[in-house]
Amino acid sequence: MYAIGERINGMFKSVAAAIKEKNPEPIQDLAREQLKAGAQALDVNVGPAAEDALAAMEWLVKTIREVTEAPLVIDTTKPEVMRRGLEAAGSGSVINSSKGQQEQLDIFVPMAVEHEASLIALTIDENGIPRDANGRGEIALRAVAAAMEKGLPMDRLMIDAVILPVNVTQPTPGHVLEAIRNVKLLSDPPPKTVLGLSNVSQGTRQRELINRTYLVMALAVGLDAAIVDVLDTELMDEMITAELLMNRAVYADDFLKAYRASAAP
Amino acid sequence: MYAIGERINGMFKSVAAAIKEKNPEPIQDLAREQLKAGAQALDVNVGPAAEDALAAMEWLVKTIREVTEAPLVIDTTKPEVMRRGLEAAGSGSVINSSKGQQEQLDIFVPMAVEHEASLIALTIDENGIPRDANGRGEIALRAVAAAMEKGLPMDRLMIDAVILPVNVTQPTPGHVLEAIRNVKLLSDPPPKTVLGLSNVSQGTRQRELINRTYLVMALAVGLDAAIVDVLDTELMDEMITAELLMNRAVYADDFLKAYRASAAP
Numbered sequence: 001m002y003a004i005g006e007r008i009n010g011m012f013k014s015v016a017a018a019i020k021e022k023n024p025e026p027i028q029d030l031a032r033e034q035l036k037a038g039a040q041a042l043d044v045n046v047g048p049a050a051e052d053a054l055a056a057m058e059w060l061v062k063t064i065r066e067v068t069e070a071p072l073v074i075d076t077t078k079p080e081v082m083r084r085g086l087e088a089a090g091s092g093s094v095i096n097s098s099k100g101q102q103e104q105l106d107i108f109v110p111m112a113v114e115h116e117a118s119l120i121a122l123t124i125d126e127n128g129i130p131r132d133a134n135g136r137g138e139i140a141l142r143a144v145a146a147a148m149e150k151g152l153p154m155d156r157l158m159i160d161a162v163i164l165p166v167n168v169t170q171p172t173p174g175h176v177l178e179a180i181r182n183v184k185l186l187s188d189p190p191p192k193t194v195l196g197l198s199n200v201s202q203g204t205r206q207r208e209l210i211n212r213t214y215l216v217m218a219l220a221v222g223l224d225a226a227i228v229d230v231l232d233t234e235l236m237d238e239m240i241t242a243e244l245l246m247n248r249a250v251y252a253d254d255f256l257k258a259y260r261a262s263a264a265p
Numbered sequence: 266m267y268a269i270g271e272r273i274n275g276m277f278k279s280v281a282a283a284i285k286e287k288n289p290e291p292i293q294d295l296a297r298e299q300l301k302a303g304a305q306a307l308d309v310n311v312g313p314a315a316e317d318a319l320a321a322m323e324w325l326v327k328t329i330r331e332v333t334e335a336p337l338v339i340d341t342t343k344p345e346v347m348r349r350g351l352e353a354a355g356s357g358s359v360i361n362s363s364k365g366q367q368e369q370l371d372i373f374v375p376m377a378v379e380h381e382a383s384l385i386a387l388t389i390d391e392n393g394i395p396r397d398a399n400g401r402g403e404i405a406l407r408a409v410a411a412a413m414e415k416g417l418p419m420d421r422l423m424i425d426a427v428i429l430p431v432n433v434t435q436p437t438p439g440h441v442l443e444a445i446r447n448v449k450l451l452s453d454p455p456p457k458t459v460l461g462l463s464n465v466s467q468g469t470r471q472r473e474l475i476n477r478t479y480l481v482m483a484l485a486v487g488l489d490a491a492i493v494d495v496l497d498t499e500l501m502d503e504m505i506t507a508e509l510l511m512n513r514a515v516y517a518d519d520f521l522k523a524y525r526a527s528a529a530p
Contacts, residue, residue, distance in 0.1 A: 166510060167518075173510040177485060205518050206506070213506040216478055217485035220442060241471070241478040245431060245438040253432075253470050 001239055001248075002041065002225035004073050004094075005034030006198065008064065010047015010056075019046060019056050024063045031064045037230040038240075038263040041094060042068075044085065045075035053081045061088035073120075073227070079107050083115075091116035096227075097160060100139035101125040105146040118156040119147070120194055123179065129162055132171075133178035136161045137186070140179070144186050157191040158225060159183045165202040166210060173200060173214060181221045194225040211235055216242045266504055266513075267306065267490035269338050269359075270299030271463065273329065275312015275321075284311060284321050289328045296329045302495040303505075303528040306359060307333075309350065310340035318346045326353035338385075338492070344372050348380075356381035361492075362425060365404035366390040370411040383421040384412070385459055388444065394427055397436075398443035401426045402451070405444070409451050422456040423490060424448045430467040431475060438465060438479060446486045459490040477503045484511065 007030050010016045018026040031042055042064065050056035053076065061072060065088070073094040074085035086093050097120040098108035105121070112119040121143035123129070123136035130136050140159045147157045161179035164172045176195070184190045195218055201210035212235040215226060219242040230236055240259045243249045252258045272295050275281045283291040296307055307329065315321035318341065326337060330353070338359040339350035351358050362385040363373035370386070377384040386408035388394070388401040395401050405424045412422045426444035429437045441460070449455045460483055466475035477500040480491060484507040495501055505524045508514045517523045 167516050170509075170512045170516050174512050200510075206521070209502060209506055210510070213481055213503045214510050216481040216503075217507060217510060220482035220485040237474060238478045238481075241474055242482060244435070245465075245475070245479050245482060247435045247439050251432050251435050256471070 001219060001223065001243060002192075002194075003039050003230055003236075003239065004041045004043050004194075004225060004227040005030075005037075005039035005230045006043050006196075006227045007034055007229065007231065008042055008060070009045040009075070010050055011045070012047075016047050016049050019050055019060060022059060024066070027060065027063050028067045031067050031070075034230050035068060035070055035263075037233075038236050038260060039070070039230040040263070041071040041073050043073040043075050043096065043227050044089075046081075053078060054084050057081050057085045058088050061085050065089065074117075079111070082108070083111065086111070086115040086117055094118040094120060094158070096120045097122050098143070099124045100142055102142070102146075105143060109143075109146045109150045109152055112156065113150055113152050118158055118192075119152060120158045120160050122160045123162050129164070131175075133161075133175045133182060136175065136179035137182045140183050140191070141186055144191055147191070148187075154187055154189050154191050158194040159191050160194045160196060163195055163197070163200045163214070165204065166200055166214075167204050168202075173217075177217060177221050180218060180223055184222055192224040193222065194227070195223060196227045198227075198229065208232055208234065212238045215239060219243070219246065266484060266488065266508060267457075267459075268304050268495055268501075268504065269306045269308050269459075269490060269492040270295075270302075270304035270495045271308050271461075271492045272299055272494065272496065273307055273325070274310040274340070275315055276310070277312075281312050281314050284315055284325060287324060289331070292325065292328045293332045296332050296335075299495050300333060300335055300528075302498075303501050303525060304335070304495040305528070306336040306338050308338040308340050308361065308492050309354075311346075318343060319349050322346050322350045323353050326350050330354065339382075344376070347373070348376065351376070351380040351382055359383045359385060359423070361385045362387050363408070364389045365407055367407070367411075370408060374408075374411045374415045374417055377421065378415055378417050383423055383457075384417060385423045385425050387425045388427050394429070396440075398426075398440045398447060401440065401444035402447045405448050405456070406451055409456055412456070413452075419452055419454050419456050423459040424456050425459045425461060428460055428462070428465045428479070430469065431465055431479075432469050433467075438482075442482060442486050445483060445488055449487055457489040458487065459492070460488060461492045463492075463494065473497055473499065476500055480504060481507045484508070 201207040466472040
């Protein structure tokens with residue numbers, strides 16, 4: 001699984017403070033720690049509180065780039081902030097994210113092509129989040145069509161079927177599993193699938209248990225990537241084990257250690 | 266998930282000793298502990314060392330019956346031992362198991378009908394264990410046909426797609442997931458699916474991690490039942506959480522406690 005570290009996000013107080021004070025150390029530490037823990041890419045989100053989101057994104061990306069060339073996942077809804085982040089991060093980045101309505105796809109798909117980036121497309125559109133797997137599939141198909149039309153290779157389109165907290169809407173985790181499976185039938189080759197995992201447990205009392213259980217379920221139906229807390233050791237242990245059981249990593253008696261050694265930057 | 270406790274098995278030394286000495290206490294303790302931990306049925310296996318398997322099975326079942334009326338899963342390859350176990354356990358038991366060759370099905374399917382029992386049919390036949398999901402599906406179909414012919418209701422047929430240790434054959438866990446999914450397409454209503462889980466981790470150094478990860482993966486593709494170590498708290502926590510995420514149990518903030526309270530005998 002392509003593990004995207006979620007921790008460089010202005011929603012966390014320490015990250016918000018570092019952005020405000022232009023203090024590179026906490027950010028660079030988080031970058032290094034997440035890569036060491038098995039992240040293959042790093043999500044970068046300035047958070048809602050950043051006063052000048054454009055400057056904050058540029059500073060954040062450049063600060064991370066001082067310590068790693070790992071792919072960065074530029075996490076913003078604002079096209080101008082996205083563009084600034086992509087310019088600072090370089091090719092091989094990920095746009096996180098476009099919604100599924102045509103106007104958004106018309107902005108972000110060409111941006112992905114221009115910046116040699118991948119694109120996360122959410123299965124949300126002007127009508128909101130679909131109630132079931134079929135609704136998610138319809139929006140995903142729109143994203144697939146946009147990618148084909150604009151020349152974005154299918155292995156750089158990542159469909160996020162939008163998980164919601166299990167305590168708010170209990171049928172959704174099942175719908176999302178079905179959608180992940182269905183997305184693989186939309187085209188040949190199919191787009192990739194990704195999840196912003198932690199949302200499934202928002203507001204529950206067993207966040208880590210719910211997160212890791214749902215991640216393993218999603219991997220079983222073919223999930224390719226997820227934005228996760230890679231510093232959660234139990235989650236990563238189960239992710240690594242699920243990869244092994246899907247025959248995507250070679251068995252060794254100390255397979256956990258072997259994975260981490262190969263992941264270290 | 267229908268959780269079948271695996272611990273009353275003569276493979277465990279304490280159980281073998283209790284059988285030999287006709288000492289009911291360790292057996293009855295294991296029955297009570299497993300039911301308290303969430304088992305809905307108890308596997309009963311006299312083990313390879315029992316001198317008189319017929320008498321041992323009868324004693325074991327009667328000893329368990331003194332403390333619980335929970336369904337018993339009579340675990341033997343020998344038809345006469347199976348019959349003795351079923352007679353002692355009463356209706357609602359489970360035959361564990363028939364292989365998939367016609368001669369075995371011709372013995373055990375009518376036995377299940379006669380004793381009002383369910384039947385676990387393994388996807389193994391005279392040619393051994395199939396190399397892939399399709400081979401497993403073909404044998405499962407033979408079991409479905411036998412059940413239809415002899416009048417065993419489909420919800421009392423349980424297909425076990427036979428998991429092997431991941432360190433011996435790494436493609437098998439994936440094949441078994443595919444087979445579990447395919448079995449649901451064999452008939453309408455479909456048969457149930459079951460796994461003897463612990464075999465997936467045999468000989469590995471991370472048995473519990475591999476067991477619980479694979480159980481969650483199998484639940485995500487529709488597994489109905491498993492023979493597991495219900496005394497493994499982490500495994501049961503994730504099983505309960507996966508059920509919640511599949512919308513098979515109602516969310517409550519303390520859903521783990523709620524499940525266990527409802528499971529207690």
